[in-house]
Amino acid sequence: MSAESPNDENFTIQQFRTILKQFVADRDWEKYHTPRALSEAISIEAGELLENFLFKPDDYFHGDLTPITDEIADVFIYLLNLVNSLKLPNFTEIVLRKIEKNSKKYPIEQFSGDNYSKQ
Ligand SMILES: [Mg+2]
16 A cells, blocks of 8 residues: 555645755755745745736636646745745744734634724
8 A cells, every 4th residue: 555645634844844955955056045035036926826816807716726726836835945044943833823923913803704894
């Protein structure tokens, strides 16, 4: 029996980080991966994601999502390259801490449902 394919349940952020670190090292790209360049790349890839929606109705995407998922992956890849470049030891903790901050900033009683647009 073969091993289960990688999926959201069995693949970790650290595994992604290790693969991307090796990908960058194999190409000797560390010198290009400055925090500024990687932040710019994240923004550019986010723009490419947005471009998929330009001048299209909101319900346009019913079929092939590949152009969108490719750009989502690019944003994620550059984000983790930035995390690697900054040598952040515990990205999971950083994200969980920010979600907690957001929970305090946007309490459910005040911001749920239609209340969001009334702020
Ligand atoms: Mg792209």
